[in-house]
Amino acid sequence: MRFAIIRSLLLLVLFSGCDSSWRSHFPVGTKLYDGTSHQYFGQVVGYENRHDFNNGTTPGPAILIEQADGGHERVWGSCATCAAAFEVRMP
Numbered sequence: 001m002r003f004a005i006i007r008s009l010l011l012l013v014l015f016s017g018c019d020s021s022w023r024s025h026f027p028v029g030t031k032l033y034d035g036t037s038h039q040y041f042g043q044v045v046g047y048e049n050r051h052d053f054n055n056g057t058t059p060g061p062a063i064l065i066e067q068a069d070g071g072h073e074r075v076w077g078s079c080a081t082c083a084a085a086f087e088v089r090m091p
Contacts, residue, residue: 010027023047023061026061030089032065033086041068042067043065045064049061060079062079065082
């Protein structure tokens with residue numbers, strides 16, 4: 001019994017470090033392209049571990065995107081949503 005608990009804890013420690021973090025998936029400077037049209041959308045300029053979108057959802061990881069429209073407008077995007085919607089090109 002004791003061996004099984006120790007083994008489980010060791011496996012948990014080993015595999016918990018294998019998951020890539022959102023910060024490494026969206027480093028500053030990453031270019032984002034629309035997943036369907038492949039048009040340039042913008043560039044990642046910031047990151048927050050717990051961004052509150054003030055829309056009733058719980059705060060979560062988000063990236064700050066400077067849009068490519070030339071107006072230097074910035075928007076926040078949920079990391080999960082951005083990963084599903086955009087092609088990511090690392091800097």
